[in-house]
Amino acid sequence: MDTANLSAFLAVAETGSFSRAAEQLHLTQPAISKRVASLELQLGCRLFDRIGRHIGLTEAGLSLRPRALEIIDALEDARRALSNLSSVVQGRVAMATSHHIGLHRLPPVLREFTRTYPQVALDIQFLDSEVAYEKVLHGDIELAVITLAPTIESPIIAERIWNDPLDFVVAPDHPLARAETLSFAELGEYPAVFPGPNTFTRRIVSQLFSQEGVEPHISMSTNYMETIKMMVSIGLAWSVLPRTMLDSQVHSLRLPGTNLERQLGVIWHSGRTLSNAGRAFIRLLQRNAALDSLPR
Template sequence: MDLSLLAAFVTVATEGSFSRAADRLHLTQPAVSKRIAALETDLGAPVFDRIGRGIVLTEAGRALLPRARDILKGVDACRRVVADLSGPVSGPLEVGTSHHIGLRRLPPFLRRFARGFPAVELNIRFVDSEQACGAVAEGLLELAVVTLPLTPAAHIETEVLWDDPLMVMAAPDHPLARLTAPSPADLARYPAILPEAGTYTHTLIRQAFAPHHLELKTRLQTNYMETIRMMVAVGLGWSMLPVTLAGPDLVGVEVPELALRRQLGLVRHRDRTPSRAMAAFCEMLRTPLEGSHPS
């Protein structure tokens, strides 16, 4: 079976669109359609149903998809073994990361990596931590640098890079900022701005409040820490934010019962053979920057 046919099939299934698959494969849409037609002829069964303007996998397509992905990953691993025997570190490396880490943690490391490994085609995808972990689990991403899951999924390997303490923060003129020793019950009296339900950070905050049997008044929810910070700074509510986001427009509110911390780091698939580019990137992240302090 022609591997290019399998690659076209997996890309169309992943993208959910012939046109988006064509863009990703740098082909025309008719060329992608021709490859899918050739695959269906080879298999003797359709792999997609065309319904209106959309497509859905047929029973045959659903059965083929995981096996096709395994075949392509195996071929990719073979190519890496040969390519990695000699020569400079090169090739593509796609890394998923959250907006917060991409803005606050990665920039100096990315600068150092780009200078040290110019032959690597580095592609940074900004996605939620939960989505990035799912993409690694499905083999769609080689590496993620994200907020680590509280309970990693099967086949996922995590490594802590940074400890990320969280602190209750509010605008300087917020009522909470005037309390000398606020309790969790005091926080529950005022609207909160939190990450969306289902995120690792939201779960961590909810777990911290659970022993106090308090229901939080959630005014707004968003996954972007920078957006939450802005809304807190203008007085729309309080939140629990990384201490790295502290500034003159925010007041840290000490609540001893809510000493929370997230862990940020690497997420890999334990069964995936790492490329030299990925290994170099991970090693670079493990090496402290000059003048930096562990956090």
């Protein structure tokens, strides 16, 4: 069975369009149609129903899709394993990172990696940590540098790289900014802006409030830390921000006995053979973590 035909089939199944599949695979639409038709002829069944402009998988197509994914994944894994027999670090690394980490943590790591391994092409997607986690889980990308989930389960492997302390913040002219210390109950009386309810950061903060028996008044939600900082700085709400983002635009609040932080790190799939380039990137992150832990 021709893997090029399987790849064309999977691209059409994913995009729901022959033209978009052609763009994804950098081919012409007739070439995609020919590959799918060849696969249908080889298997002796139709894989797609074409009704007007709508394209949907037939029962045979639905049955083939998970098997085709397994075949392509197995071949890619074999290719990486064979490529790893040489010690050359080259090729492509498909990875993801969150916008915050990509802006505030990764630039020096990426700069050193590209200088050290100029033959490696980095394919970086900027995604929410939760989306990146799912992409690693399903084998769509090799690794991700994200906010780690509170609990990590097999088959995902995670390694902490940075501790990321979080502070409660308001605008400098917010009524809460005048308080020397605050309770969770007092904080809960004012509007807050937070990342979405399914984000790892929101779960960490929600768990803390739940322990205190307080329900925060969350009036707005966005997953972009920079946007949250802007809304806090103009006085719309209070929030929680990484300490690395604090400056004169926001005022840090004191909640006695509170030590809030999240873990940032790298994840990969235990069932996937990492490329030499992927291993080299993880080693560089590990070295970065070791340097950060040294006394200053």
